[in-house]
Amino acid sequence: xxxxxxxxxxxxxxxxxxxxxxxxxxxxxxxxxxxxxxxxxxxxxxxxxxxxxxxxxxxxxxxxxxxxxxxxxxxxxxxxxxxxxxxxxxxxxxxxxxxxxxxxxxxxxxxxxxxxxxxxxxxxxxxxxxxxxxxxxxxxxxxxxxxxxxxxxxxxxxxxxxxxxxxxxxxxxxxxxxxxxxxxxxxxxxxxxxxxxxxxxxxxxxxxxxxxxxxxxxxxxxxxxxxxxxxxxxxxxxxxxxxxxxxxxxxxxxxxxxxxxxxxxxxxxxxxxxxxxxxxxxxxxxxxxxxxxxxxxxxxxxxxxxxxxxxxxxxxxxxxxxxxxxxxxxxxxxxxxxxxxxxxxxxxxxxxxxxxxxxxxxxxxxxxxxxxxxxxxxxxxxxxxxxxxxxxxxxxxxxxxxxxxxxxxxxxxxxxxxxxxxxxxxxxxxxxxxxxxxxxxxxxx
Numbered sequence: 454x455x456x457x458x459x460x461x462x463x464x465x466x467x468x469x470x471x472x473x474x475x476x477x478x479x480x481x482x483x484x485x486x487x488x489x490x491x492x493x494x495x496x497x498x499x500x501x502x503x504x505x506x507x508x509x510x511x512x513x514x515x516x517x518x519x520x521x522x523x524x525x526x527x528x529x530x531x532x533x534x535x536x537x538x539x540x541x542x543x544x545x546x547x548x549x550x551x552x553x554x555x556x557x558x559x560x561x562x563x564x565x566x567x568x569x570x571x572x573x574x575x576x577x578x579x580x581x582x583x584x585x586x587x588x589x590x591x592x593x594x595x596x597x598x599x600x601x602x603x604x605x606x607x608x609x610x611x612x613x614x615x616x617x618x619x620x621x622x623x624x625x626x627x628x629x630x631x632x633x634x635x636x637x638x639x640x641x642x643x644x645x646x647x648x649x650x651x652x653x654x655x656x657x658x659x660x661x662x663x664x665x666x667x668x669x670x671x672x673x674x675x676x677x678x679x680x681x682x683x684x685x686x687x688x689x690x691x692x693x694x695x696x697x698x699x700x701x702x703x704x705x706x707x708x709x710x711x712x713x714x715x716x717x718x719x720x721x722x723x724x725x726x727x728x729x730x731x732x733x734x735x736x737x738x739x740x741x742x743x744x745x746x747x748x749x750x751x752x753x754x755x756x757x758x759x760x761x762x763x764x765x766x767x768x769x770x771x772x773x774x775x776x777x778x779x780x781x782x783x784x785x786x787x788x789x790x791x792x793x794x795x796x797x798x799x800x801x802x803x804x805x806x807x808x809x810x811x812x813x814x815x816x817x818x819x820x821x822x823x824x825x826x827x828x829x830x831x832x833x834x835x836x837x838x839x840x841x842x843x844x845x846x847x848x849x850x851x852x853x854x855x856x857x858x859x860x861x862x863x864x865x866x867x868x869x870x871x872x873x874x875x876x877x878x879x880x881x882x883x884x885x886x887x888x889x890x891x892x893x894x895x896x897x898x
Contacts, residue, residue: 454684454685454688454836454845455685455688455699455833455834455835455842455845455846455849456699456833456834457699457702457703457831457832457833457834458831458832458834459471459702459706459831459832461820461824461829461830461831461832462706462710462775462829462830462831464824464829465710465713465715465775465827465829466706466709466710466713466829470709471702471705471706471709472695472696472705474704474705474708474709474860475695475701475705477705477860478695478701478704478705478856478860479691479695480859481704481855481856481859481860482691482701482856483691484859485499485691485852485855485856485859486499486691490859490864491859491863491864491865491866491867492864492865492866492867494651494652494866495652495653495654495657495866495867496652496855496866497650497651497652497653497657498653498654498657498658498660498851499852499855500686501653501660501661501682502660502679502680502682502683502685502686502844502848503683503686503687505660505679510665510675510676510679512647513647513662513665513666513669513675514669514675516625516645516647516666517666517669517670519622519623519645520560520587520623520625520670521559521560521670521672523585523587523619523622523623524560524585524586524587524623525557525560525561525584525585525586526560526561526562526563526581526584526585526586526587527560527561527562527563527586527587527588527589527667527670528563528564528565528577528581528586528587528588528589528607529562529563529564529565529566529589529591529667530564530565530566530588530589530590530591530592530600530603530604530607531564531566531567531589531590531591531592531600531663532566532567532597532599532600533567533655533656533736533740534654534655534656534657534658534659534663534733534736534737535566535591535592535600535627535655535658535663536564536566536567536591537656537729537732537733537736538656538658538659538663538664538733538847539659539663539664539667539668540564540729540732540733541659541729541730541732541733541843541847542659542664542668542673542678542843542847543562543667543668543671543673544726544728544729544730545726545727545729545730545838545843546671546673546726546838546839546840546843547671547726549725549726558672559670559671559672560587560670560671562667562670562671563577565577565603565607566590566591566592566597566599566600566601566602566603566604567599567600568599569598569599569602574602574603574606578606578607578610581607581610581614582614585615586611586614586615586623587611587623587624587625588604588607588608588611588623588624588625589624589625589626589627589666589667589670590604590608590624590625590626590627590628590635590638590639591627591628591649591663592604592627592628592633592635593628593629593633593635593649593655594629594633594634594635595628595633595634595635595636595637595638596633596634598875598878601634608620608624611623611624621642621643621644624642624644625644625645625646625647625666626638626639626644626645626646626647627646627647627648627649627661627662627663627666628646628648628649629648629649629651630648630651647661647662647666648662649661649662649663654866654868656733656736656737656740656741657737657851657866659733659847660678660679660682660844660847660848665678665679673840674840675840677839677840677841677844678840678841678843678844679844680841680844681840681841681842681843681844681845681848682844682845682847682848683844684841684845685844685845685846685848685849685852686848686852688845689701689848689849689852689853699833699849700849700852700853700856701856703777703831703833703849703853703857704853704856704857704860705860706831707749707775707777707831707857708857708860708861710749710775710829711749711861714772714773715749715773715774715775715829716749716750716773716774717749717750717752717773717774717775718738718749718750718751718752718774718775718776718777719752719753719754719767719774719775719776719777720734720735720751720752720753720754720776720777720779721753721754721756721776721777721778721779722753722755722756722778722779723756723757723778723780723781723812723813723815723816724779724781724784724838725755725758726838727755727779727781727838728755730779730843730846731753731754731755732753733847734751734753734850735751735752735753737850737851737854738751738850738854738857739751740868740871741854741855741858741863741865741866742854742857742858742861742863742865743870744863744864744867744869744870745862745863747861747862747863748861748863752774754767756815756816756819757812757815757819760815760819764819767823767826767828768822768823768826768828769826772827772828774828775828775829775830775831776820776823776828776829776830776831777830777831777832777833778816778820778830778831778832778833779833779835779846780816780832780833780834780835781835781836781837781838782834782835782836782837783809783836783837784809784837785837785838785839787807787809788807788808788809789805789806789807789808790803790804790805790806790807790808790811791804792804792805820832833846833849876890877890877894880893880894881894
C-alpha cells in the first residue's frame with residue numbers, strides 16, 4: 454500500500470494549516486461522490502476499479518491473445534491520455550532491454566499518433582515493412598489529427614502487407630460506443646472494438662480498455678493491476694478519515710504549498726522505469742488544474758540523472774518549487790558493487806554494497822540537501838514495482854487530482870484551452886470550413 458510522508462514540508466508550511474483543509478477536502482470528496490461539482494459528467498473513473506467485471510477482463514485478455522499470437526509488433530495509436538497511461542504501466546513493469554532481446558515473450562509495443570513528425574512516421578513505416586504487426590487505434594472521435602493521420606498510414610500498410618482478412622483480425626478500435634469516424638471505420642471494416650466510456654476523460658482512462666488492452670498484450674496481469682487500483686480506491690474513499698487518507702493529505706498539502714507561493718511541483722523518481730509515470734502525471738495534473746490563470750505547474754525529473762543537469766536549478770534557483778518524490782522500497786533484482794584491486798575510481802568503499810543502497814543514499818542525501826536549500830519535499834513510498842502497486846499509484850494520483858482541482862476551485866475534468874492551436878493549424882492548412890479563419894490568420898503573418 455502507498456504511504457505518504459509530508460514531514461519535510463513542515464518548516465515551509467505547518468501541519469495545522471494542512472489539516473485545516475479537512476473540511477474543504479471533505480466537501481470535494483462529497484462533490485465527487487455525489488456528482489454535484491463541476492465536470493460531473495466525467496466521473497466514470499471514480500469507482501471504475503471496483504466496477505470492472507471478470508467478464509470484461511476476460512474479453513480484453515482474449516483479444517490481447519489474438520494479437521499476441523499473430524503479431525511481432527503492436528502499435529498503440531493515440532495521443533495524451535490515449536497512450537500515456539498505457540506507456541507508463543508498460544515501461545514501469547518491463548525489462549528495460551526487452552526490445553533488444555532476440556527471444557521475446559510478447560510483441561514489441563510501439564507508440565504512434567502522438568506527434569506529427571514526418572521522420573518518426575517514415576522510420577516507423579520502414580521498420581514495419583518486414584514485420585507482422587497490428588494496430589490499436591484509440592480515439593473517441595477518430596478525427597484527432599495526430600492519431601487519425603498515423604492510423605491512416607498504418608491501416609493501409611497493414612492491409613497491403615498482411616491482407617484485408619488478417620488486418621481485420623489484428624486491428625482493434627477503442628472508441629466511442631455509437632458515433633465518430635473511428636466507430637464508423639470499425640463497424641465498416643469489422644474490427645474488434647472496445648468502448649471508451651462517455652463519462653471517462655482521456656487522461657483518466659488508463660483503467661479502461663484504452664490502457665488495459667495494450668497492457669495485456671505486453672504480457673502483464675491486468676487483473677492484478679485493477680485489484681491494486683481497487684484497493685487504493687477503498688483506501689482513499691470519502692469515509693476514510695482525513696488523517697488516514699493519503700490522497701486527501703496529498704491534495705491538501707499541495708494546495709497549501711501553492712497558497713504559500715510554491716507554484717511548481719516537481720515529480721521526482723530515482724528509478725528510471727518510472728519516467729513515463731511522470732509523463733502521464735504531468736498531463737493529468739496540467740490539463741486538470743491549469744485553468745482560469747490558476748494551477749501548480751507540473752514538472753518532472755529523473756534522479757540521479759537530472760541531478761547532473763537540473764540539480765543546480767533545483768538546489769539554488771527561484772524558490773517557487775516543491776518536490777514530490779516517488780520512492781520504491783524494494784527493487785526486483787539484486788546487484789552488488791564488486792571490489793577492484795587498483796581502486797582507480799575510489800569506489801572500494803562501496804564494495805559489497807547493493808547498488809540500490811547507493812541509490813537510496815543518493816535519494817536521502819538529495820532530499821536533505823534540497824530541503825536545506827529551501828525546497829519542501831513530499832515522499833510517496835511504494836513497496837516495489839508490480840501490477841498491484843502501479844495500479845494503486847495510478848488511482849492515488851487520479852483521486853488526488855480530482856480532490857485537488859475542486860479545492861483549487863476549477864473544473865478538473867474539462868480542457869477548454871487545448872483547441873486554440875487546432876483552430877490556427879486548420880486555418881493555416883486551409884481546411885474546408887475555415888476560410889474566414891485562414892484569411893484572418895494570413896493577415897497576421
